[in-house]
Amino acid sequence: MMYYSSESSDSENNAESCSLDFSYLMLDTDSLDVHLKNSVREQHLRRYALHKFQSKITETSQGKCYSGTRPRCSDEDESVRHYQCMSTSASDGDPDLDTENVHDTITLNLQLQHNMLLTLPFEIIKFSNLKSLDLSNNNLSHINDFLLQLPELEKLYLHNNSIMDDGLPKDLSTLRKLRELNLSGNHLTRVPTQVYGMSGLRFLYLGSNRISEVLPDIRSLQSLQVLHLGGNLLETVPDELGELQQLGALVLCDNRLRYLPRAISNLTRLRSLLLHKNILCCLPVGVVKLRGITELSLRDNPLVTRFVNSCARELMYNPPSLLELAARVIKLKRLEYTSQDLPQTLVTYLSSGHRCVNPKCKGMYFTSCVEHIKFVDFCGMYRVPLMHYLCSSRCSSKTPDYYRASSSESESEDDEPAARMKRVLLG
Structure with missing residues (x-):
């Protein structure tokens, strides 16, 4: 599924009326x-x-x-x-x-898709007021630096070419007005580092590449509204993804994701979350907090098709060791000790403790943070497993409540996101 910019303005209407179309001509x-x-x-x-x-x-x-x-x-x-x-x-x-040194100041939209271009034509720099440039479906492997001489460019379509990691100009930040960039269907193995410097981007399409990593630098794209990373080789996505406060659509389908970071629950503006064709066993419990989400696609994941066989064995509770139990007692009872009382290895171990992620629990764990699954109804008909992390088996009796914002919330309020959900695609 592909998302497109839904922005409309007088400038876009003008762009349509001031277009130059050389598409489908099979030109070199x-x-x-x-x-x-x-x-x-x-x-x-x-x-x-x-x-x-x-x-x-x-x-x-x-x-x-x-x-x-x-x-x-x-x-x-x-x-x-x-x-x-x-x-x-x-x-x-x-x-x-003198026609050698003149520029085209009228054309706002230049369509060059479906040709046989190996490189950008040099004459493109003469379109100094260009706002939209479509170079999709060519044979481009390298984008020349003179692309940067189009300061008014707002939309750049480069999908379905042969662009590799080193095929883009080293600094794209000079295109300060660029709002939409489509690099889907190329040969990228990572998100181009140049993209992280384009803080004004609103729509970024990187689907159907070979991307295996997204750097924490993704946090710099604070204006991003749509992020398409479907059809890649991602096994994880960084927590920093949860810092993109303007994000309305996140496409992570057709990857190798087994878990999602809990920071996903911070995306309060998220409306569409596409996760189909991964190997997800469960979702972070914070997904329930995404009250604005209207589309959630989960089909072709083990959490739907093979949950018990694929995941249950891995989530079996392993009791903490005697070492951890003793360390918990020392920390919870606040027993005093000095570096002279214990070997340095034990002092280091005691300092590595973690508070339970359940805000209603005062417990502590070191290595045995238990994973617990709770099934939640979506749309009144789908049972979706959500992941809980517990410091001990005692917490399981309160797990239906621990993610609530306050103790006054009712079960119906927890179910509110499900009631608003328009589409949950599980099959």
């Missing part, structure tokens, strides 16, 4: 360069002719026209006919007709 880079150059030249000649035509009208209205008669037509058709006459004299040496 050199051929496209010629087409772009001719387009810029034609636009310049048209502007030149229109300028001359308007000047002629002005002179006529001031009584300076040699014929003494004023042209009757001042509409666009007349200017086009005048342009056709003027273009035949383009070689007369008029400096205003």
Whole structure:
């Protein structure tokens, strides 16, 4: 499933009306360069002719026209006919007709998809006001640095090419107005480090690559609203993903994820969470807190299809060792000791204790943090296993309550996200 920008504005409507389309022509880079150059030249000649035509009208209205008669037509058709006459004299040496150093300032949307491009055509730098550039479905393996000479660019589509990790310019942060970047369907093995510096990005598509790692630097993309990482080789995602407070859609389907970080529950604006085709045995219990989520896709995961056989054995309770039990007593009873009383290894061990993640429990653990599964109803018909972490088996009697924000919340309030959920895709 692919998400697209839903933003709409007057500038987008203008982009549609000021588009230049060379898609589906099967052009190579050199051929496209010629087409772009001719387009810029034609636009310049048209502007030149229109300028001359308007000047002629002005002179006529001031009584300076040699014929003494004023042209009757001042509409666009007349200017086009005048342009056709003027273009035949383009070689007369008029400096205003220098077409080598002119830029296209009219085109806002340039469509070059479905050609045979191996590199970017150089003439692209002459489209200085370009807002949207579509280079998808070509044979690009490297994006030239002169892409950075398009300062107004807001949308860049590079999906379905052959771009590798070193195929992008070293610094993309100069494209400060870029809001949407699509790099899906390439040969990336990691999220390009250049992307982490693009703090203004709102839509980032990296699906169907070979990405096996997302760095904690993902936290820098604070404006991100859609993150698509489906169809990769991810086994884990970092906790820092939970810091993307504007995120509304997170696509992690078709990876190798076994667990999700608990920080996912911090994504309070999340509306769509796609997790199908992974090896998830359970979800973090904090998913219940995502009260705004309307779409949750879980199909083709062991938590739905093979939960008991795949996961139950791994979640069997292993009692803590005598060493841990003794250490718990020392810490809970606050028994005093010094480094002279105990070997250094035991002092270090005692300092490594963890408080129970259950806020209603005052317990402590060192290594035996028990994993406990609770099944929760979604949409009144699906039983979804959520992961709990317990410091001891005693906590299991209170596990239905421990994730609540306050003790005054009722069971119906816990079920509120399920009531709001529009789609839970389990099969």
